[in-house]
Amino acid sequence: MAHLRALVFDLGGVLVRTEDPAPRAALAARWGLSASRLAYELLDSPLGVQAQLGKRHPQDLWRELLQRYGERELDPDEANRRFWAGDRFDEVLIAHLRSWRGRYRLGLLSNAWITLRSWLETTPLKDLFDAVVISAEEGLMKPDPRIYARILGMLEVLPQEAVFVDDRPENVEAARRLGMHAIHFQNRDQVLQDLAALGVPLLPRL
Secondary structure, three states, X not given: OOOXXXXXXXXXXXXXXXXXXXXXXXXXXXXXXXXXXXXXXXXXXHHHHHHHOOOOOHHHHHHHHHHHOOOOOOOHHHHHHHHXXXXXXXXXXXXXXXXXXXXXXXXXXXXXXXXXXXXXOOOOOOOXXXXXXXXHHHOOOOOOHHHHHHHHHHHOOOHHXXXXXXXXXXXXXXXXXXXXXXXXXXXXXXXXXXHHHOOOOOOOOO
């Protein structure tokens, strides 16, 4: 059984997921794009990566996309609202996180925009984590090993004392290479089962 002192979670695709694809698909179709292509442009394109590294403000990223696709009715705030409108918090996972407070150090490690920290203050995740590391604040993104070292240092644990949960295989593999326990998120039940196998106690079925 692993001796764990810290649990580190990714945000998007894990604790918050796109459960209703319709709003994003509608925004993409408005510009003649697929939803997956729009997500690429916003998150994984060179411009999207710059925003996640803190080199470009998300408002500027949206303005560039609105101009590129000839959008004259939506402003950056409304386009952003529509893009994320189908996302939902995983209330069951969040309840488990709350149950683990005090037993484990809890961390959030996210490739995200500079606006994430202020947004977290408005959500059920407020005050949940002992450490929050955001790529745009660090100028580093997963799977760069330095960003994992950053959160391990803030949590004051060794790699082998932490488990990391992420939905991207490359980020999971990077954590494993550092010596962390790592779980590839595919669905909630699978993650909870994998955590239980490491000795993490679960709440009664919610």
